Amino acid sequence: MPRQANKMTLQELSEKFLSSPRGKALGKALGSRTRIISAYNLSGSAPAMMLGALQARKVPTVVIADSLDDAGYLYHDLTRIIGEDRVAMFPSGYKRDIKYGQVDPPSQILRTEALNRWRSGSAPQYVVTYPEALAEKVASRKTIDDHTIRLASGSEADLTEIIRWLRENGFTETDYVYEPGQFASRGSILDIFGYSNELPLRIDFFGDEIDSIRMFNIETQLSEQKLREVSITSGIASENSSGESLLEYIDPATLFVVRDADYTVSRIRAIAGEGFSDSALLAGEGDASAMDQVIDPEEFSRKFAEFRQLHFTSGAQPDSGAGASIDFGCTPQIIYHKNFDLIADSFTRFISEGYTIYILSDSEKQIERLKSIFDDRGNDISFLPVLPTLHEGFSDKDLKICVFTDHQIFDRFHKYTLKSDRARSGKLALSLKELSAIEPGDYIVHVDHGVGRFAGLLRTNVNGRTQEMIKLVYANDDIIFVSIHALHKLAKYRGKEGVPPKINKLGTGAWNKLKERTKSKLKDIARDLIRLYAARKEEKGHAFSPDSYLQQELEASFIYEDTPDQLTATKAVKADMESPRPMDRLICGDVGFGKTEVAIRAAFKAAVDGKQTAVLVPTTVLAYQHFRTFTDRLKDLPVRVDYLSRARTAKQTKEILRSLAEGKIDILIGTHKIIGKEVRFKDLGLLIIDEEQKFGVAVKEKLKQMKVNVDTLTMSATPIPRTLQFSLMGARDLSAINTPPPNRYPIITSVNAGGDDIITEAVNFELSRNGQVFIVNNRIEGLYDLEAQVRRLVPDARIITGHGQMPPEQLEKAIIDFANHDYDVLIATTIIESGIDMPNVNTIIVNNAQNFGLSELHQLRGRVGRSNRKAFCYLLVPPHIPLTPVARRRLQAIESFSELGSGIHIAMQDLDIRGAGNLLGAEQSGFIADLGYETYQKILKEAVTELRTQEFADLDKAGTIEGAQEEYVADCVIESDMELLLPSDYVPTESERISLYQELDGIERESDLLEFRSRLTDRFGSIPDVTLELLRIPRLRRLARRLGIEKVALKQGKMFTYFVDDSNKAYYQSDMFGRLINYLTSHPRRVQIREKNERKSFAFLNVPTVETAVAILQEVIGEDCDG
Secondary structure, X not given: OOOXXXXXXXXXXXXXXXXXXXXXXXXXXXXXXXXXXXXXXXOXXXXXXXXXXXXXXXXXXXXXXXXXXXXXXXXXXXXXXXXXXXXXXXXXXXXXXXXXXXXXXXXXXXXXXXXXXXXXXXOOOEEEEOHHHHOEOXXXXXXXXXXXXXXXXXXXXXXXXXXXXXXXXXXXXXXXXOOOOEEEEEOOEEEEEOOOOOOOEEEEEEOOEEEEEEEEOOOOOOEEEEEOEEEEEOHHHHOOOOOEXXXXXXXXXXXEEEOOHHHHHHHHHHHHHOOOOHHHHXXXXXXXXXXXXXXXXXXXXXXXXXXXXXXXXXXXOOOOOOOEEXXXXXXXXXXXXXXXXXXXXXXXXXHHOOOEEEEEOOOHHHHHHHHHHHHHHOOOOOOEEEOOOOOOOEEXXXXXXXXXXXXXXXOOOOOOOOOHHHHHHHHHHHHHHHHHOOOOOOEEEEOOOXXXXXXXXXXXXXXXXXXXXXXXXXXXXXEEEEEHHHHHHEEEOOOOOOOOOOOOOOOOOHHHHHHHHHHHHHHXXXXXXXXXXXXXXXXXXXXXXXOOHHHHHHHHOOOOOXXXXXXXXXXXXXXXHHOOOOOEEEEEEOOOOOHHHHHHHHHHHHHHOOOEEEEEOOOHHHHHHHHHHHHHHOOOOOOOEEEEOOOOOHHHHHHHHHHHHOOOOOEEEEOHHHHOOOOOOOOEEEEEEEOHHHOOHHHHHHHHHHHOOOEEEEEEOOOOOHHHHHHOOOOOEEXXXXXXXXXXXOEEEEEEEOOHXXXXXXXXXXXXXXXXXXXXXXXXXXXXHHHHHHHHHOXXXXXXXXXXXXXXXXXXXXXXXXXXXOOOXXXXXXXXXXXXXXXXXXEEEEOOHHHOOHHHHHHHHOOOOOOOOOEEEEEEEOOXXXXXXXXXXXXXXXXXXXXXXXXXXXXXXXXXXXXXXXXXXXXXXXXXXXXXXXXXXXXXXHHHHHHHHOOOOOOOOOOOOOOOOOOOOOOOEEEEOOOOOOOOOOOOOHHHHHHHHHHHHOOOOHHHHHHHHHHHHXXXXXXXXXHHHHOOHHHHHHHHHHOOEEEEEEEOOEEEEEEOOOOOHHHHXXXXXXXXXXXXXXXXXXXXXXXXXXXEEEEEOOOOOHHHHHHHHHHHHOOOOOO
16 A cells, blocks of 8 residues: 555544444434443544544533643644634632632633633534532632623723722732733733633723723733634632532533543542641742632432433443443553564554544654655555544554554653743742842942942933933942933842842943953963864864664654753754864753763764764763763664763773674763773774863863863753854854753742641652652751751651761762662752653652752752653742842742743853853953953853954854944944833833843844834833834934944934044944945935044034934935835
8 A cells, every 4th residue: 555645634544433333323323312321442542533434413522630730631632633623621710729729820821711602503413521620619600790891992982990800809009910910001901811711802992982801921021812702710619618619610411521420529528528727828829729729529319310311432442331332442552662673563463454543643744754764674555644643542453553652652742731831930920930030139240340239220301301321330439321322221239149249339440351351261262262273173083984773763762752952953964064164063961951862862873883972971870870861862773872870880881891892882871080091992983072171171181182082062050151152153052952952841830838748748758659758958957957857757758868878888878779769869068950851750748848949949840850751840939938039030930940941041040151161261251241241241242243344254254154344433322312112001010111122222133123013002102202212222222333433422403423533443434434425425414524633523513303313324324215
């Protein structure tokens, strides 16, 4: 049978699945009066396919799964088959169990949304739920209607009336809307975040009429889509305990589709039987009346029996109480564990028995990858691709079809997404915004004057025109006012957390000396890097051959999907290896982002070519861990991996050295021993260095000599800031992996008041699934008390303690024993953050979390969640002690960032600083502390540019960065006496105005300016004239810089332009200056030339607006005028 090109949709496949006699039987049973129907032998995602092909009923059908995860996958499968708008999710309204009383607003939104849609014209076909969600009461129809307001665009509405209604219904007014139950009003714009939509709404009024209704994104605060009409429900609807069970709310004709009816009833009984958690009461957390929300289980059980039910199961026996039963004859997809011999045999057997194989996948790439693996192996296997994928595959012996998923073939984890994930992003966006906003009292670095303190935005009156300035206070209370056109010279001071900077004195010149000193140091470092790089370009190394089919098989078996960054890095490494020049590439990326995978692929590529690889790591523990990772990934392939470290006996070491010299070992992992004298490689082709910054000087020197003609790959977990990457582009090959692997489970993070029962619950749960637990304490003092507490609470746990003051051998042994699962709980100081990877540890408890910095918390949390299981992170804070605002924000940010990676770097400045220090040498951290990070970056950029244009001008011709237009001035100062600002009735909050001014002042490109304009209109309404003029300043500055103008002053209706001094001969001979002279000669009346202290300046007459000024400069340059 030839390969078919046409793709099938899941909907078509589901209809095919139900088209057999059993589909008719099911339809007949549903049409009859039979109360309980049983469908059995439904494996994998077959139930979803059965439901996806059923005819829609008059009222929504309720699907009851066993747990949130089960429901999540069923929901996800159904949305893939029949579309997102036809399925609703009905979750529990609480985080964790209801007995802890922690309300979860995003889930409450989904509940209300489902109830609202239930009776509307857009009712879903299926509502997916689970016992915990059914156990909570829902508000009655009447309560919901009383607390819902309906608005339609084009209809009349009174803004003040709506605001009054919002206040009465428990909404709170804020500047910007980030969480459910908030509203904000700015001019003609009203933002509301109600409980019936997972995104907030922006309502734009025109007089008394609603002009438009748009949903907007919480993080960017920008509109996403227009709506004709909306209903907004307040949170009160979900709060009153006079509610009823969902069974009362719905139509008696509703069909229930249930995985396990008995379990559902018994689970609800169990929930009703629990008391409210004592520890939550003690800590004063949670809603103590939460248990009133639980329905009466006996009532539920009686009422539930009156509904028609379709029971589905993967079991082989029908339900004994069923009036009709239908056998679907499906068996689960075989587990192949990526073994392609097995897969090929099994597929060939299926095909010979007359089966058709369908392979479900989310990406075309995966399908092609499978085809090419089969082709390379010479298997003739035809299959039909189907996009997108479901959760689990199955084979169906009645229809003779196999529905297989590619993530199961490749042993990957597959995750579901719920709409509530979007509503969660709000809190995060808010805490990040607060962390980066400039507030009075903050330290600010001014490029020309140094570090001062911010004292607020001031409005001044210049000749009857209002202007805004920023006030900075320096040592001895000296004050500077900074115009909003010079904000690009300011940056919030970023140094190490908790260490305040020195405030500079004005006019002493100390600041400029510091800048100069830093620049010359940076030049020395950069000079060495560039020289080394140039020397290596001349060398010849080994050119590896292109990929073999073994390589493809190895890569296909990676259990996660490659992220785009990872693919780019892998490609770059391979290209470097295949070229005759020796490779020197640095890969940086966060913990758990898949750097090791890139290294394994490179090492394997070297082994296929008969070359040996040395992997150098800083600690014994890491050597052992890498050894495990490498052997595990390469276990079915013809390579031998071994390791050398203190943990090896003399006999073992001798044996390893002998095999190495004979070329029997392909990959050797070890500490700095492996580059010692007695270690001889037969044919070394690749050197991989992990965390290079942790080695001493001697090792680094040795490495420098080795690097000259051996391909080298260096890995680092401290992310190197983007800006530094650009500056160093000519000095080192860099690949950054910034995206976390998709389909990793998010780590469920919660901040709790410390207490016995959290620790008990966390440890017991982890032990029950045979996992391990990290407990972290920030000081050695409290470790042993903590150990005693855990021993008391969980007597059967095997506990071990580790800290930096133990002898290194003992500490290493402790950690290796823990990695081998000789212990269940490791109680340690923060030593566990440095690079140990233990996939079996999926719970981390951080004691006194308020004492850790954001990046420390992030890195500690990155230690768990490294396998395909759900991971937990508990941040414990002492009860009854109020947290500082900064600590609170920090914990909130980390709690809302449950995804790995996920933009957390915005708040991770101290990490950036650590990264810069590692890349450029430790003494740089001192300079960063004095200058602040932003200024440091500017100086680094200048240093590298100067080196390139002066000392290494000839070397770098091929690889220069864009900068085709000569610029004679680095910056152009703009002064004006016009009214250019964001009026306070347009943008109400001061911090928002500052950040908008800052952003506007940093804009270089025209496209960014236009985008900025449309964002303003979207968020604040139509732009006032004074702001339109302000928006023309970046354009004016850009033109002036191209013309070599150092300063433009717009005063008293004239424009004064000042030029560089006469010493800059190149400028006065340039084409741009020539154009100015041409303009002068053709408009003699309009321009006057003035000269003062050897500086030339021109005065252009009658320039009343910025618009005119821009037009004149455009005419000079000869650009088309465009406003």
